[in-house]
Amino acid sequence: MITGFQMQQKVLFKHCDPAGIVFFPRYYEMINDCVETFFDTALGMPFERFHPHRAVPTAAIETRFIAPSRHGDLLDFRLVTAAVGRTSWTYRMTGACQTQPRFETSATLVHVDANGTPTPWPDALRQKLTAYEAHNDP
């Protein structure tokens, strides 16, 4: 009955550009913060315990910015697992303000060791990542 991991982030002054809307590179900081919080609170594997022995660099990411977000907007981030590979994890994330979608993104991260070599997910972590697959929703 998981409907994905959810968190809220407010659009702050620092995120906004001279047009008064979120500057798109700042969205990627917010997206990364959501992934970091997911690993911390949903998986019980905070990034600060991961490093420096392992890391999860982003290998590919594609994003559609559907509508601009403004200073003060409360954005709801929702993350689901799209696929868990031997050493990779693909997630889908959406950002919305109330009922209005703002962006949708899909990214693949790779689990690497301290040398940057792809390394299989530990079973316990793989199971938790899998539990957040959307089709596990009823």
Add this chain to the structure above:
Amino acid sequence: MITGFQMQQKVLFKHCDPAGIVFFPRYYEMINDCVETFFDTALGMPFERFHPHRAVPTAAIETRFIAPSRHGDLLDFRLVTAAVGRTSWTYRMTGACQTQPRFETSATLVHVDANGTPTPWPDALRQKLTAYEAHNDP
């Protein structure tokens, strides 16, 4: 005989994460700096003259991070026009360190007025954007 717009950016301390490699949201700042420099030096239309009457927000972008970049790397950015629409512009960009590719990205920007409404490119600007199409290379 255009082979695309090129510029070099050095990976600085500020771009790097605890793993000593470029943190991916910082790549988007470098990508945006390259687009901003392209508009300034290649198109003769610096962003600071654009704003606040017009803007070119990014509507979609997808990126593949091929190999990590480290502090001190000199990255060669190369940008070509992939398509010019009535109000949009799609570019492809690559980043490489010497002969080693680091990322490739493709993005679509929309030319909007002060209200955020898509607005046709002025003819002169459209012609310049078109001149950077890759198939205009001999």
Add this chain to the structure above:
Amino acid sequence: MITGFQMQQKVLFKHCDPAGIVFFPRYYEMINDCVETFFDTALGMPFERFHPHRAVPTAAIETRFIAPSRHGDLLDFRLVTAAVGRTSWTYRMTGACQTQPRFETSATLVHVDANGTPTPWPDALRQKLTAYEAHNDP
């Protein structure tokens, strides 16, 4: 009986440099986030309502970084009013991890109108700013 405005911020991956500690410009984003949250929750005057008619640019700031902060540290920010001028406000802020001080900063902001001209604080706001003076603590 006010002991200053307090909020907690976790040191995230994005804040840290190749040495694994907070990169000092990122502290200023955290400091600004604390000031923005103070205006929102303590003063009832969120920055997004301020802009674009008024703004509170930082005119001067000095900071002592006492000990490095690491990824995952939970930092307690504490802000008190040091002085309220006709158009300015000086605050002192400390950041600590449990009992260990990490930084202390003092900054002066100026209340300006849309043209950047210093403008007297409205009385209600001045009173609220004054209420956060340290000597109002018992």
Add this chain to the structure above:
Amino acid sequence: MITGFQMQQKVLFKHCDPAGIVFFPRYYEMINDCVETFFDTALGMPFERFHPHRAVPTAAIETRFIAPSRHGDLLDFRLVTAAVGRTSWTYRMTGACQTQPRFETSATLVHVDANGTPTPWPDALRQKLTAYEAHNDP
């Protein structure tokens, strides 16, 4: 006949806030870029060779923002040595647009080893740092 280290940085879109002026934490990225470039081109000791064996964290910094900088402004940064200690270095930096001063800052960095312990400057580096003292100007 040294008049300090100088470099120019253009105010880019990414530096600016909804008021259309440089957001002050972005100034600290520009200040750090200037220091990093100084170590690279003036001292012949690029930060990427320093790390991870040594580092130069900022221990204290104070800044006066004299006038706002706008998108497109060409800022001239000028850096001089204020003092060289056994393990520390204090610099003064100014930023100006043409003849108009924008900020002045003074900061102390500490030369530390991989454990963060203050470590004496190597003689060669100390001499170069000293050569940039303002009173060495004729």
